[in-house]
Amino acid sequence: MLTYSEDGYHWKDLDGPFLKPTIGNDSIMRDPSITRDKNGTYHLVWTTEWRGGNGFGYANSKDLVHWSTEKYIPVMEHEPEVVNVWAPELFYDDEADRFIIIWASTIPNRFEKGEEEEKNNHRMYYTTTKDFITFTETKLFLDPGFSVIDAVIVKRAKNDYVLVLKDNTRPMRNLKVAFANNPLGPYKNISEPFTDFLSEGPTVVFTNEEWLIYYDNYGAKNYKAVATQNFKEFRDVSDSIQLPKGHKHGTITTIDKSILQGVLEKEHK
Template identity: 65%
Template sequence: MLKKNFFYAACLLLLGGCKAGKEVYMFTSFREPANEGLRLLYSKDAYHWKELNGVFLKPEVGSKIMRDPSIAQGPDGTYHLVWTSAWRGDNGFGYASSKDLVHWSEQQFIPVMKNEKDVVNVWAPELFYDDAQKQFVIVWASTIPFRFPKGVEEENNNHRLYYTTTKDFKIFSDTKLFFDPGFSAIDAVIVKEKKDQYIQVLKDNTRPNRNLKVAFANNALGPYSSASQPFTGNFIEGPSVVKKGDEWLIYFDVYQEKIYGAMKTKDFKTFTDITKEVSVPEGHKHGTIFMAKEKLVKQLEKRRK
């Protein structure tokens, strides 16, 4: 008993009560022309972001570019990364994993649209860990000419959202249609708002809209409600969503103005523009926000100086 009490006291003194280390927010990133690879931002408050120096993973698969890098952490602590590997021509996306965001597994090309010989592109794969089903969901946008009513978009730009699931990134479910909102849509992000309440934030890619909307479901895979009215202005892309206290922050690329904007919401129905309250490094492009131990971020800072 004395030994146990001594160990407990030592924990309190040396490790702050043996509690898990403090977490900070991290943001995956890339810079145009997208041939350098993965960059990372970090923040202690989810509002003000700093960039970690250097490139953490150089793309080697597909067309050897990296756009729209998306990270999700598995139950075992492994970080899984997927990314767009080409503007057009590829029938899949890139994948790699890491325990520390510095040392990465061998990169793989995941040909999720290999059975669609006419597919034009595979854009912005987005990872979501579905804790209810204990699997990863990967959603992306593809154009398959003449598959859907054309609307205002050209056949080679008429996107819909598709998905696959996996538990181990070795075996993937058959590719299926994820969401057809009745218009060309890209850049879909899934978040779990509460038990049995899932939100999809997506981009209406039709001209002249190109703005962000939301849809709701009781299951990560849907079916989702009709898309809402837009909650942003036009010429927006690349939404990234993070929970901060009892509010959700939605970051997005205001690409014509070459700035990052942000909205906050508690219910995904009423939104407040907080663009003037946030700061994002110049040149940052479409990524996802995730949590990491502060200790890890400090290690990354030291490695890149």
């Protein structure tokens, strides 16, 4: 499903689906992450299995209407005990002209845990690619000492990066931020939570001289947003946003008006 906005606050449904999942054991498409490269091609990754997979789905498009053949990227095939590959998130590193892909996986008995079950003790991993054909070796991206999922890299300026993450421990299950001078980290100074208990799935967009962080406030069964200028003070702007009913974990990217026009024409055919 696609939605669009001209101000970053009010979103309209574009119907769909524009791409139906056909790969993975469960043939599902959860937690989609999309971004555009320097040549205007959009790249999309998504979760293909709730449990049991060792990779994620991938496809690309130049117009968001016509898509490439879907491909399964088995980034954790070297870990036979891996439980899952959740919420792959794309980040285009413009300084190195590469894509960084991060995701959450559980490998039982690999890390210390608190109240988590061994099959729910996640850490963040990553790989990089320039062409989505060749990928660097999968490595550990973030081990904050607790179960973590749903992380998003944000570039504020050169050598200034923020990571929005979900502390997935049983007592917390809310969103926090951390900071680094490199997109690959190490991310430090993890904040106190800025969202309620039972919230996840952040996506971030810059508009009106501040950052908006959208997230799924699933405990209360609604979708919320906060605004921030420094990732230290957060203002609830949920009353100012409007999204189609049922919207959950997704990502925001920018598009040209010509791309939007093509999608609108496809919608009305």
